[in-house]
Amino acid sequence: SDNRHSMLHSVAYVAFQELATRVSHRNTGHQSGDPVCDRMLARIATDENLHMVFYRNLLGAAFELAPDLTMQAVRDVVVNFRMPGHGMPGFERAAAQMA
Template identity: 70%
Template sequence: HSVAYVTFQELATRVSHRNTGKVCDDPIADRMLQRIAADENLHMIFYRNITGAAMDISPDQTLQAVSDIVMNFVMPGAGMPNFRRNGVLMAKHGIYDLRQHLEDVVWPVLRKWSVFERNDFTGRGENKREELAAFLEDLERQATKFEEMRDRSFARERAKAEARAS
């Protein structure tokens, strides 16, 4: 479970650092965060390769671990004070949101391991893959719902700002 977790966590951290650099409006901070993100990517590749090898050796057991991680993923620091509030702000401002988690983290890794194309799972693995697929479909719905809510929130904020300006 640990190696599967850090595969996703390192990639999620890379995406978050990279996006923080883009929105911080400071070229030095952006360059520093680019370097940190590149280092996170090297870590992710290392762990992704180890987990990929495990998937080849023991597909059912590895898929169980991967599914557990994907379906229960939390970023490091989730227990810190104000983490939830800060996470919402990060999502609101495009630093790291559910869509990015799904499209920039989860799907690329699962595709690399050919999770939905493999034919080496037993019945147990097939059941777990179906459970994972259903979870990902629900995550897609949640991402779309969040984006719609975020768009409405930004529209309300713009309307208020325009009303104050006039």
């Protein structure tokens, strides 16, 4: 698609990013080996899931209103998906451990 900064692209990105963040927080808690950290990150992961559900529902509404444009946005986001922080030194190694 020509406009990767459209509202539809933003909604699609955030829907996937919130899901990925939920998984990352949950896995980070497990990896920590610290029961308090694990419980805290589980709570944060639950909150991230609520965000994901909101954006998923918003994306569902977008599919009803503009299915072709929404699918283009989802395709663009999935093909080019990067988590925030992907350019930080050591990010790829840390991300692989948390995946």
